[in-house]
Structure formats: structure tokens, C-alpha cells
Amino acid sequence: MAIPVLSRVDPMVRLLVVAIALATLVPAVGAGREIAQAVSSAAIFALFFLNGLRLPRDEVRRGLGHTRFLVPLAAWCFGAMALAGLALSALADGRLPMEIATGFLFLGTLASTVQSAAAYSSIAGGNVAASVVAAALLNIAGVFVTAPLFALLGGLETADVGLGALARILGLLVVPFVLGQAFQRAGRAWVVAHPRAVSWTDRGAIAIAVYVAFSGAVERGLWSALDAAQWAVFGGLLAMFLLAAFGGSWLVSGALRLDRATRISFMFAGAHKSVVSGAPIALILFAPAAAGLVMVPLLAYHLAQLVVSAPLATRLARSPR
Template identity: 75%
Template sequence: MAIPILSRIDPMVRLLVVAIALATICPAVGEGREVVEVVSNFAIFALFALNGLRLPRGEVLHGVRHGRFLVPLLVWCFGAMALTGLGLSRVGAGHLPQELAIGLLFLGTLASTVQSATAYSSLAGGNVARSVVAAALINIAGVFVTAPLFAVMGGFGTAEIGIGGLGKILALLVVPFVLGQALQGVGRSWVQAHPALVSTMDRLAIAIAVYVAFSGAVERGIWTTLEAGQWAILLGLLLAFLAIGFGGSWLFSGLFRLDRPTRISFMFAGAHKSVVSGAPIALILFPPASAGLVMAPLLAYHLLQLVVSAPLASRLSHSRR
């Protein structure tokens, strides 16, 4: 009976739970952590190279032409949601450990998901073609925008991390993505011929990054130092984030007189936040001891957004009939 239940859980969520459980039981410390970090950096490089191979340049150029949809979505994702993260981080600063409060700001500056936002948009009757291209373009933008935006909004100063993180972003995210785009003529056919293998590689790269980061959080005592009241405050702030993400993106898209399917696509792309880009960026910008705590709001939000999206998509689908 347990197997059918587990099969309905998003595979990425299952893998994240395994990574967190493994980090809790057997965290990577000392020399072992250094080895796992090297493996994680290699996996992140491969992940973004595959992303570059996967997205056709023609689709990127075609998506850019939908300015009436794309420009407001970019403003929402990296403007309104980033400001929401900043506001909630300041609310949480007096009640939560510093890294968790910073994690709320970090969450706000991240790009949208690709797979889940598109899947739920399709279930709800959204414009799937625009969902795919928009989510992909937002993720491309996120590679270039998230770290500088996080820095400008005070994240670097608060976390006391250096500008060298931007160099690591360039080396591990931007360079492989550009390389993947440049090698599409050679490698894209292989990516298309092995979708299951590529998907597994994607998930493993993220799981390794989460394991490394959460090992540091466990070493810092995340399960013992946080009180029940602090967990409740974090949950409350994340629920507020969800309400603003879904409700705000729906209302904001209405200002541009978009049709209903496009507004549905806008809402899911605007409210979702990506672990795929967030976990590697957090691990690059922060030492593992801090990265796990910074990433905790993102991991919780990722689960919550899936919990909210399923019934919301079902309701939107039924209301159009």
C-alpha cells in the first residue's frame, strides 16, 4: 500500500528527503566533506551544461518576443518576489537565526521552477507553450541575476561573504550553460535520446548539493538549536510568501489584460521557486555550515508550493468547464 502512495510524491521531493535524512544520520564532515564538495561542484557544472544543451536557442529567441507576458513576469519574479523576501527576512530577523532570515531573502531572489510550474500550468488549463519558454528564460536570467540581486539587497553584507562567490557562479553556472548552448549541434541529440538518464543526473546533482549543505547545518545543530516556536515562525513566514506568490502574481498579471490561460501560466511561474538553481547557488555562495540553514526556507517552500499547486490546479481546471 505504501508504494502507490510514494509513487504519487514528486521524485525531486523524495530525493530531497533522502538527502536531508542522509545528512542527518551521516553528515559529511572534515576531509570527507572536502571530497563531497568536489563531487558536488563537478555535478553542478554538468547540470548547467546539460541545461544549456537542452534549451534550443531558437526557443529562447522566440520566447523573448512575447514581451507583454515575459517582461512583467521577470519584474514579478526578480522584483516583487525579491522585495517580498527582503521584507519577510527583516520580519524574521528578530526571531530566527541569522542564516534562516537571510534564507528568506535568498528565496525571494531565485528563479522559478521549470518542470513543476509547467506541469501544474498544464493541469490547470494554462498556456503550456508559454510556460515552458518563460520558465526556461527565467532560469537563464536567474543564473545571471540572482547572486548580484542578492548582493544589492544586502545579502552579502549580512552574511559576511565575499565577492568571490560571483566568480564561482560564473565558473560553475554561467560558463557551463554557455558551453552547452555553444555545443548544441554536437550534444543536443544525445540529450534528446537519453531523457531518463539526463533527468536522473539533474536530480542527483541537486541531491548532492543539498546533502553537502545540510551536512553543515546538522553539524551546526539545526535540529537541536531551533525551538518549536522558531519553526512555527518560519512556517508562518513561508505561508505568507506562498499567499503573496500565488495571489499577487494572479492579480499582477490581470493588470496587463492577459487571457486566462496565460494568467494561469504567469501565476505558477511567478509563485514557484527553484531548488534546481537555488541549491547550487547557495552552496557556491556560502560555506556548508551556513548554506544548509540558508537553504532551509527554500526546501520547505519547495514542498509547500507543490502541496498548494495540486488542489489549485484542479480547481482552476474544473472552473473553466
Template identity: 55%
Template sequence: MPARPAILSDPMIAVLVAATALALLLPATGEARGMAQMVSNGAIFVLFLVNGMRIARGEIARGLVNWRYFGPLLLWIFGVMALGGLAAMQLAQQVLPPLVALGFLYFGCLPSTVQSATSYTSLAGGNVALSVVGAALVNIVGVFVTAPLFAALGGGAAADIGYETIVRIGLILVLPFVIGQALQGWTREWVMERKARIAWLDRGVIGIAVYVAFSGAVEQGLAGLFGAGEWAALLGLVVGFLALAIAGAWIAGGVLGLSRADRIAFLFAGSQKSVAIGAPMAAILFAPEMAGFVIAPLLLYHLLQLVVAAPLASRLALRPR
């Protein structure tokens, strides 16, 4: 049996905590925030360039062929989960600041994680190959789908996804990915040989995006907006969303008649959300003074999904095949 992932030692958790703490203690404000935003945008460009280099075109092709699994998975992630985010936002608006409530719709529209969904699928005895291909395909689709889907469902409450925003997404997310795909024949082997270092590039870019986002929120009085009641409401809504996502993805896999191994892969891909896409995209979609509020539910959801996934995967692994 594969080793159990160590939640508390996950470097990504440490990066998120450190970035948030630094923003609370030493936020980038004024001209410094503008410079930090430029650094963040440059780092995001490099990250998606590398993503284009390392996601094999063959994996994308295999995903497109296996429509019986990937069609329902995409519909679940960008349909059911997005509508769930819309419902959660409407509930959250009753007890939380509007931008924080908007964060539920935002993370509902995001693709699933790559590394953790694959790791927990492996731990639970699921179809790892399917999980790897699915993660690649879902995240590529998310780059193109998340922003317009979020705008369509959010209406006037969402960010203004106008021409300038579309151009920024194209230049900072899509263009480098396409360049990476074009260079893949010459660069993929070099990138794959340095997977450990590339993983730290991922974490570093996400950390920068979170720091810039929360710096803006701190400057706008983040601490003064949250009392004990608001924190309890935020936690309760996130826990409820996660519970429904896990139960729903598992039931959906059963309704689809998937094998147990494929159903496990569907469970983790369908219930987890990607901070690796969410934090950088929020830095592009929202002004710095807004982004920190919007990604607050995503960061909490990301932490809780890891905490819940470890015992869930271990329990699934103990059940008969």
C-alpha cells in the same frame, strides 16, 4: 484532461528528504566534507553543461520577442518577489536564527521552477508553450541575476559576493552553460532522447548539494537551534509568503490584461521557486557551514508549493474558460 501530478510520489521530494535525512544521520565533516564539496561542484558543472545543451536557442529568442508577457514576468520574479523576500527576512529575524532568516531573501531572488510550473500550467488548462519558453528564459536570467540581486538587497547580511565568488559562479554555472549552447547543434537531439535519465541527473545533483549543505549545518548544531516555536514560525512565514505570491501573481496577470491561459502560466511561473537553481547556487555562494541554514526556507517552500499547486490547478481547470 491531463493526469494529476502525484505529489507524494514526486521523485524530487524523495531525493530532498533522503538527502536531508542522510545529512542528519551521517553528515560529511572535516576532510570528507571538503571532498563532498568538490564532488558537488563537479556535478553542478555537468548539470549546467547539460542545461545548455537542452534549452533550445530558439526558445530563448521567442521569449525575448514576447516582451508583453516576459517583461512583467521577469519584473515580478526578480523585483516584487525579491522585495517580498526582503520583507519576509526582516520579519523572520525577530524569531529565527539570522542565517535561516536570510534564506527568505535568498529564495525570493531565485527564478521559478521549470518542470512543475509547466506541469501545473498544463493541468490547469494554461498556455503550455508559453510556460515552457518562460521557464527557460527565467532560469537563464536567474543564473546571472540572482547572486548580485541577493547581495544588493541583503547588504551586510548577505554572502560576500566578491571577485572570487563571481569567478566561481562563472566557472561552475555560466561557463558550462555557454559550452552547452555552443555544442547544442551536435548534442541536443542526443540529450532530448534521454530526458528520463537526464531528469535523474538533475535530482542527483540537487540531492548532493542539499546533502553537503545540511552536513555543514548539522556540524554547526542545526538540531539544537530549532524548537517547536521556531519550527512553527518558519512554517507560518513560508505559508504566508506562498499565499501572497500566489494571490499576487494571479492579480498581476489580471491587471496586465492577459488571457486566461496566459494568466495561468504567469501564476505558476510567478509563484514557484526553483530548488534546481537554489541548491547548487547556495553551494557556491555560501560556506558549507552556512548553506544548510540558508536553504532551509527554500526546501520547505518547494514542498508546500507542490502540495498547494495540485488542487489549485485542478480547480482552475474546472472553471469555465
């Protein structure tokens, strides 16, 4: 029975679990960490280059034209959710280690996912095209917005958010995406013809980034950093973020009087947070030893959002139109 159950678990979740387990048992330290970081940077560059090849330029243009959906979604993702992260970070202050408390603020400033938001919108009967384009555009915006927004809301003491960090973000995330867009005519056909290879490249790049970050956290004593009471506090804060994300985005989309399919897409795109952009940005903004602890809320939320989304999408698909 164990194998069928495991096969139903999202492949990204399985890879994240493997990366965390490997970092726990065989963390990258010393010279090994430098090698792992170089490999991670190369993998992330490849990831965003492939994303640039994959997203058609005409879809970007069409998505930019859907302002009634996109503008409120961006305001929700980088405004309301960032403030929710700030509030939870304040609640965690003094109750959880500083880096984990900071991680709630970092989580709130991140962009939406692309793949999972679109997948669950499709299951629930949402507007899949709107989900894909909006989440992709939010990820592009997040490369420019997350670090300054994090700094503005109080992350200056724990992260490098100066011009050097922004330049590294641009070089590692924006430049390869732009190159991918520029070489679409030559390379997009290969990307479209090999979706599994591209998908596993995406997942592998993020797994490596998580392994590098968690190696530093393990070296700092991650698994002994929280006692049972603190884990309970952490779980409660995570549940509050989930409720604000899914419940709030559904209410806001209703207030905007979007049609049902677009409302579903707004909820999933507005509630999901991206480990794809979050992991590399964390490795740039934070010292290796701190990055893993800061990413604890993000990784826990990534798993939780998938657990919540599956039955929610099924229920929406079965409910009256």
C-alpha cells in the same frame, strides 16, 4: 498502502528527503566535505551543460520576443518577490536564527522553476510553451541577478558576493550552459532520446548539493536550532510567502489583461522558486556551515509549492474557461 502513496510523491521531493536524512545521519565533515563539494561541483556543471543542450536556441529567441509576458514576469520574480523575501526576513529577524531569516531574503531573489511550473501549467490548461521558455530564461537571468540582488537588499554580512563568488557562479553555471548551447548539434539528439537519464542527472545533482549544504547545517546543530514556537513562526512566514506568491502573481496577471492560458502560466512561473539554481548558488555564496541553514526556507518552500500547486492546477482545469 504506503507504497502507492509514496509513488505519488514528486521524485524530486523524495530525493530531497533522502538527502536531508542522509546529511542528518551521516553528514559530510572534514575531508569528506571537500570530496562531497568536488562531486557536487562536477554534478552541477553536468546539470547546466545538459540544460544548455536541451533548450533549443530558437525557443530562447521566441521567448525573448514575448515581452508583454516576460518583462512583467521578470519584474515580479526578481522585484516583488525579492521585496517580499526582504520583508519576511525582517519579520524573522530576532525570532529565528540569523541564517534562516536571511534564507527568506535569498528565497525571494531566486528564479522560477522550469519543470514544475511547466507541468502544473499543462495540468491547469495554461500556455506551456510560455512557461518553459520564460522559466528557462529566468533561470539564466537568475545566475547573473540573484547574487547582486541579494547583496543589494542586505545580504552582504552573511554571504560572499564579491567578484570571486560571481566568477565561480559564471564558471559553474553559465559556462557549462553556453557550452551546451554551442554543442547542441552534436549532443541534443541524445538528450532528447534519453529524457529519463537527463532528468535523474538533474535530480541527482541537486540532491548532492542539498546533502553538502545540510551536512554543514547539521554540524551547526540545525535540528536543535529552533524550538516549537520558532517552528510555528517559521511555518507562518512560509504561509505568508506562499499567499503573496500565488495570490499576487494571479492578481498581477489579471491586471495585465493576459488571456487565461497565459495568466495561468504567469502564476505558476511567478510563484515557484527554483532549488535547481538555488542550491548551487547557496553553496557558492555561503560558508558550508551556513548554507544549509540559509536553504531551509527554500527547501520548505519547494515542498510547499508542489503541495499547493497540485490541487490548484486541478481546480483551474475544471473551472469555467
